[in-house]
Amino acid sequence: MKKINVKINIALSMALGLCLVACDDFLDLEPISQETTEVGYDNAGQIEAALVGAYESFQSSDYYAWDKILFQDVRSDNHYAGGDNPEIFQLDWLTVTPTNSRLLTNWSNIYNAIAKANVVLERAPLVEDPQLTEERREQILGEAYFLRAYHYYTLVTTWGQVPLVTEFVKSTDPDVIRPEKSTEDEVYDQILSDLTMAISMLPDTYGSDASVNKARATAGAANALAAKAALQRPTPDYQAALDYILAVESSSANYTLIDYADLFDGAHYNNAESILEVQYIGAPEATWGPQMHLPPSISGDTWRKFTTPSHNLIDAYAAEGDVIRRDATVLFESVNWVDEYWGNAVGSSIPFAYKWKHADGWASTDRLHLLRLGDVVLLKAEALTGLNRLGDAATEVNRIRSRVNLPNLTVADQASQASMRQAILDERRLELAQEGQRWDDLVRFDQVVSVMNNLVEIDLRTGQPVEYNMDESKIFVPIPQEELDRNPNLTPNE
Structure with a gap:
């Protein structure tokens, strides 16, 4: 097993001492500055501020601000690149090269976010401050476990095999900072292990304030992400996914589906369907x-x-x-x-x-929306289909269809596991377009190669269809060339 508790490269590990706490008041806390993991984070306020820095990655990372849609929707059959950026055209045409700068930017940002979570996990148990109750310490650890799992889910679905880094590393010794890749299953095992810890430590809610409950990791968020991971991994675990989803449904957070248009009108933030969302509140806490x-x-x-x-x-x-x-x-x-x-x-x-x-x-x-109930309902249908409970699966899909005034699935849709899976995949596309889900769905349903090669998109300048030339080697994007150059133990994706 190639699980190595190290940082990805020297440049990042040297910079992290400063960037770990150079963050915004994402959760209405005041972060500190110029602390290090050696001498800082030894009281309640400092460890709370370190946690703020871990959450802040959802705002500052290009991936979560916009590139998630490029990697998931533009790379798939949902969107064209538009604009005039050659590197985004590479994503659209499935010709991504290791030197594409978006690869390194997102790789670095996400590992930076993991390092922030690792600091919280290392330091929170050591804080001796009467202001930090044991209940709050456990919540902080649960939140950090969730955040690390979320970022690893992003990494493994984007790159496949990636290094596992489960400690913050202060050394610059080349023998320490050159990790090998772990297998996909090893990464998913780590994700689900972290989420198991998070589920045991996190509350359903932090009280009655939705702006807190939808901003922080909760047991509902951890169960929802665990369900996604259980289905997305190379060998899906349908029963485990269903168990996680049933826990979401039984949460005292009382998640419910709301009017579809209200989800995206900008006037219904932190709504009953939302499980976790990035709390953009205006400059400087805003999104471009x-x-x-x-x-x-x-x-x-x-x-x-x-x-x-x-x-x-x-x-x-x-x-x-x-x-x-x-x-x-x-x-x-x-x-x-x-x-x-x-x-x-x-x-x-x-x-x-x-x-x-x-x-x-x-x-x-x-x-x-990082996580919302509409997605989870369709994941439930997927898990039920995997367990050959096709009628129950159709009931879940029909919940999603009825709120947008569409008829129930047909008898033919429910005739077999294959037809039911196709109905679910089609429904997920209509429900979740432009939410950064499509590529992962096509991969999980084992249709990404066939869908992209059968896609007919005519370039009006030439009158000819675009040739995507999709094969399994393009399921994951390349490891950034800069990382390969820094770390001889990393091997390129095929």
Whole structure:
């Protein structure tokens, strides 16, 4: 087993002493500055501030601010790259190279977030301060276990085999900071081990304030993520996933489905369906992501936008008669630029990604759901299908369909495990488009190769279809070249 408790590279390990606490008041706490893991974090306020730094990665990381949609929706059949960035075109066309700078940025940011969680896990048990109750110490540890698991889930679904780093490392010894990759199963085992600890330590709620309960990790969030991990791993564990989901449903947090449009209108934050969401509250606690894809009438600018919804996605909404989710997800508008898929002439009407609806001059408060019940309900249907409980699975899918005024699944949909799985995959696409889920879903359902190779998208400049040339070697993105150069023990992805 190649599980090594080290940091990824010298540059990051030397920088972390400063960056661990250079963070925002994500949870309305005041972070400290210029502490180190050797002499800092020895009282209640400091360990709370270290935890703030761990949460802050959801705001500061490019991956969670926007690149999650690029890696999941643009790389799949949901969206085109749009814009004019060659590195994003690589994601769209499935030609990603190890030197693509987005790889290193996201790899480094996510491992940085893991290092922050590791510091909390190491230091919280050592704090001797009467202001830190044992109940709160346990909660802090549970939150840190959850955060580390969430970031490893991001890593393993994006890169596959990755190094496991479960301690914060202060050494710069090359023999210490050159970890090998762990297998996917080893990474998932670590994720589920961390989540088991989190579930045992975290409350269902922290009280009656939704702005706290939806901002912090809870037992419900840990169970929801564990269900995703149990299904996403190379050999799914359907019964374990179902058990985790039943725990979410029985939570005293009382998660419930709400009106679909309310999820994305910017006026119903921390709602009953939300399990965990990033708490953007305005500058400086804001997100620049929506500015990148909203149309000129909303963004206030005139440059070509990114993450353009695909013909294939729009056709999927039309085929199902799904007006409610389409209108919550996509907005058409005429533009003063040429779009190679929607209109090879200025003035064409093209669709825009619309689940985030307020640009606010690069300081949007629109929030990304990290976990929500609609996703979990469809995961439950998936687990039930894996257990050959097809009627029960259909009941769960129909819960999702009924709230957007669509009819129940047909008898043919429920005829076999294969037909039921296809119905669930199709439903997840319509429900979760532009939420950073599609690529993982295609991989989990073993359809990513066939879907991408059968995708017909015509480039209007040439009249020819795009050739994606998808094969299994492209399921995961390459290890960043800079990491391969620094660490001779890392091997490239195929």
